[in-house]
Amino acid sequence: MRTTTPDDFSGIIALTEETYPGSPPWSTAQLATHRQVFPDGQFVAIDTATGGVVGMAASLIVLWDDYDFDSSWRDFTDAGYFRNHDPDHGHTLYGAEVMVSPGRRGLGIGKAIYAARLALAERLGLWRIRAGARLRGYHRHAPRLTAREYTDRVVRGTLTDATLSFQLRQGFQVLGVVPNYLAHDPESLGWAAVIEWRNPAFSPPPDRDPRSTDYARRGVVST
Ligand SMILES: CC(C)(COP(=O)(O)OP(=O)(O)OC[C@H]1O[C@@H](n2cnc3c(N)ncnc32)[C@H](O)[C@@H]1OP(=O)(O)O)[C@@H](O)C(=O)NCCC(=O)NCCS
Structure with a gap:
């Protein structure tokens, strides 16, 4: 490296x-x-x-x-x-x-x-690393799950996504799910999870957004 x-x-x-x-x-x-x-x-x-x-x-x-x-x-x-x-x-x-x-x-x-x-x-x-994790396996589940439902299952470990599961293993958390992140991506269909790793030296970061997201309420993100 x-x-x-x-x-x-x-x-x-x-x-x-x-x-x-x-x-x-x-x-x-x-x-x-x-x-x-x-x-x-x-x-x-x-x-x-x-x-x-x-x-x-x-x-x-x-x-x-x-x-x-x-x-x-x-x-x-x-x-x-x-x-x-x-x-x-x-x-x-x-x-x-x-x-x-x-x-x-x-x-x-x-x-x-x-x-x-x-x-x-x-x-x-x-203070942190953020990225959009393209939901690489979503195209296989799109007929029956919303992108949000798909992400929930990957976070809970009942589904595996080749990108997001990897990033969760590296200590990242999901902050939310967004459309139109990567245009023309046939695998994610444009959907991505906004993910974050927080530098422990700045947790919580000084500009912490106090809004409570669904993910936060379910304990996936600790604000
Ligand atoms: C995502 C990617 C970079 C992972 O690289 P990799 O070298 O295969 O990952 P590693 O072998 O280092 O795996 C690290 C951990 O993630 C897990 N992991 C990796 N791929 C996984 C998968 N497909 N499903 C579930 N877990 C996975 C491994 O089990 C390992 O877990 P551990 O820490 O408990 O040992 C690679 O799959 C890739 O290049 N994908 C295509 C490009 C892409 O989509 N990039 C992301 C853009 S948002």
Whole structure:
């Protein structure tokens, strides 16, 4: 695990094509901007035998109040360019991407990437990490469950979602469920769970939103 360099860009683009076939991959221009604005926030996992990229994560810092709770991935990431990275005012690390090569999943690479992200948030003194967890398995349940019902079941452990179950295992909590997060995602149908990891050094965070959500009432989130 290390921070991303320009030599990794072609490997990241190939990894994106493998992970999201049919969707436009990260572009060299986007990856270059990420490094330019926030080099410490970009990680790759490298296979030491081949030197190939087998995982990556991309993050930026945002001031949460600049966004609505149901803002889309495009809004939070400035269409994937991170020019909205705001280290001077922001206290939230926003997880814009995490992926592991399909042939290398289930081996702890995602967990190692998230550990690096958590360590970064602690090192920078950020209050939390937030992200939209695309509900990757929702398309299989959409005919009979709302996205909210689906998320409830994943949180309770009666259903497994390939993305959200992983993130819950990394210590994240669900704050809510939002539509239209990722346009044209055939798996989530656009639905995402807004998830949060709180830096224990700032729990509760100074700007805690006192609103009680359904998730909070059911004890999933402790406000
Ligand atoms: C989500 C993803 C990054 C996980 O990476 P990974 O390397 O397979 O995850 P790990 O092997 O480190 O697993 C870490 C933990 O999550 C759990 N987990 C991982 N995938 C899981 C799944 N499909 N279902 C349930 N639990 C899962 C593991 O059991 C493990 O639990 P443990 O901590 O108790 O050992 C990977 O599946 C991926 O690239 N998905 C496609 C891209 C994507 O959807 N990204 C998220 C965008 S919001």
